[in-house]
Structure formats: structure tokens, C-alpha cells
Amino acid sequence: MPRGVPGPVQSIEGRYELEPQKLYDHLAQVELQSYPGEAEAYSNLGFGLLGHVLEEAAKKPLHQLLDDWLCQPLDLRNTGIEGLSSLKPATGYASQIRGGGKRTHSLKERLAGSGGLVTTTEDLGKFLIAQMEPGVLSEATLAELQSETLLSSGRPSGKTLGWSLRILDEVGGILEKNGGRSNCTAWVGFSPEYQTGVAMFSNCGGPDVEIVGRVLLEKVIPPSSWKPGTRYGYARVAPFSGVRWQNNLPVVLVGDHWWPLVSIDDILVEHIMKFAQKNYGDRARKRFAEDLVEVLDKMGHEPDRNVMLELRESDESTRAVSARMTAENRSRVRSGA
Numbered sequence: 001m002p003r004g005v006p007g008p009v010q011s012i013e014g015r016y017e018l019e020p021q022k023l024y025d026h027l028a029q030v031e032l033q034s035y036p037g038e039a040e041a042y043s044n045l046g047f048g049l050l051g052h053v054l055e056e057a058a059k060k061p062l063h064q065l066l067d068d069w070l071c072q073p074l075d076l077r078n079t080g081i082e083g084l085s086s087l088k089p090a091t092g093y094a095s096q097i098r099g100g101g102k103r104t105h106s107l108k109e110r111l112a113g114s115g116g117l118v119t120t121t122e123d124l125g126k127f128l129i130a131q132m133e134p135g136v137l138s139e140a141t142l143a144e145l146q147s148e149t150l151l152s153s154g155r156p157s158g159k160t161l162g163w164s165l166r167i168l169d170e171v172g173g174i175l176e177k178n179g180g181r182s183n184c185t186a187w188v189g190f191s192p193e194y195q196t197g198v199a200m201f202s203n204c205g206g207p208d209v210e211i212v213g214r215v216l217l218e219k220v221i222p223p224s225s226w227k228p229g230t231r232y233g234y235a236r237v238a239p240f241s242g243v244r245w246q247n248n249l250p251v252v253l254v255g256d257h258w259w260p261l262v263s264i265d266d267i268l269v270e271h272i273m274k275f276a277q278k279n280y281g282d283r284a285r286k287r288f289a290e291d292l293v294e295v296l297d298k299m300g301h302e303p304d305r306n307v308m309l310e311l312r313e314s315d316e317s318t319r320a321v322s323a324r325m326t327a328e329n330r331s332r333v334r335s336g337a
Helices: 020-027 044-058 062-074 121-132 139-146 209-220 269-290 292-298 327-335
Strands: 164-168 172-181 184-191 196-202 243-246 249-254 257-264 306-312 318-324
Touching (some): 020 044, 044 062, 121 184, 164 209, 172 209, 184 209, 196 209, 243 269, 249 269, 257 269, 269 292
Antiparallel strands (some): 164 172, 184 196, 243 249
């Protein structure tokens, strides 16, 4: 589906009262961006249309479905579809870049399922807890909600049912969702692996609150808990800041010196490269340099934050060096530093 809602579909300003025929007339003109299942693209229209389909199937308005399925079971007292008299949305402001001042928004070009949800940090915190602890949502339901969707080709889509997957250098794989209008913005993200989440809100449409949220999520997870590989992805870190190649074997930059690499955590580098070549073909060197955690993990070895590098001296002797896996090193490797 295209991203945007194609024109006004509400009957009056200030409330989400859908005029179905307006929506259907618009949908009749919509061209799909790809065949179903072939590709992935975020669609506000898709979320809004899903909300309408749920209303039609259940014969209830979306705000009632939310109340029955989530708000009452999770005790979300300040969450619902905007327009309900019980909700008190914060005043929205334009960002300084846009000139500042109070800023309103139009509901006419939206669907209740896309841009209509009003909530608070407390309620969204309760929702995040429910995503990490089976209860109202069963363990089977959580697994379904949080499992990455595959495209028809079998390739991963980078999305689950509503969540986007992202790799954070200090955390690994997380699930996240952002949203906003011209006068507000929000982000939520959590690590199922560490049972930790963060919710960020702003009543100013300009800031990218997800940037702050991701940093906070990295900060609140203890470094001792760090796991480089999870079922949601692999941390992009490296124990060296540069890689050169000699006879198809890596020579790595550790500190300010280049060393032929003999082994990582007692795994001979020849074995690592044979595995990489078998599994990644002509991308083996690139995967070793930029995705070392994934390579080692798929070999059956989950590295810790610190790995032991065995380096060859100029006199053919070797020395063992403990090296910390960092995102900064990986960034330098990738840029060719």
C-alpha cells in the first residue's frame, strides 16, 4: 500500500468519524507499490485500513475494540482514540525550525487506526511491560507479534506485526515503533532479550525522539548483560579498528600496529575464513570485517564483550591480547581507516 492516506475520509473536523464511501472511492484509485508479499514499505494507509477492517469484522468502533482488548485488561486509563471526551491531549507546538508557537492538526486526512491514538508515558510503559511479560498477552501471542515477517522470497522484512527491528551497538536487536504529527512525536523501543524498554514523547513535532530513546535504552541495560547475538540480530562491533588482507588471511589494526591475526578466542582464523567463504562466498571478507559477531555466532561461538586475539609477532612468535568489541572499531573498519 502507498504510505499516505489519499485525501479526507472524515465527516467533520475534530473527531474520527469515518465516511466509508469516501475511503472506498479513494481506494479504487490506489495503485499497489508491489505485489503482496514481494516487498516491504511502511504505510499509514495500511494501518488505517486495518483499523477499519477490524471495525467491520467486529461490528464495533475501533475505540471500543481498544478498550476491550487492551485498555481495560492492562489498566490503560488515559489511552484511546482522539475525540473521546475523557482524553486530554497535550497542547502541541511547532518546532523552532518551523517558527514555534502552538500548532493544531487536521483529522480529516487520517484514519483512526493511523495517527488517532492518544496515550501517556505511564500507559505506554504498561504496554511495554505487557510485551515483555506474558499475562494479558500469552507467550504464544507475544512470539507471534515479535517474530520477523518473511517476504515471499524468504528474505527477512525487518518488520514484525507492527514493530520494526533495529540493531543497537550496545544492546543488539530491539523492537521499536515511532509516530507523530506536525505537533507531536513519540517513540517506544524495547529489548525482549533484556526485558527493558523506553518510551519517549514530545509535544513538539520537530525532534527525532527515537535518537534519544535508543541512547537511553543502551544506557539502562547493564554492560555485564551484553550479548552480541540475539534472535533479533547481531551487534555491529569489532575488536580491531582496521583490516588488511594477506594470502586471504586478515591483518588487523590493534592499537597503532598492524598484526597478522592467528586466532580469535582460540578459534584459528583459517577456520573462520573457511566458514565465511563457504557461507558467504565472495562476501566472506566483508562479513568478517563488518559482521564478525554474526560469523562467530553462526559458527557456534558467542563472543563476549572482550575477546582474546592471538597476534603474530615479526619473529613468528605470538602474543595474546584481550580486545574490547566496540561499535567505534567496527565503524573505522567499515570506513577503511
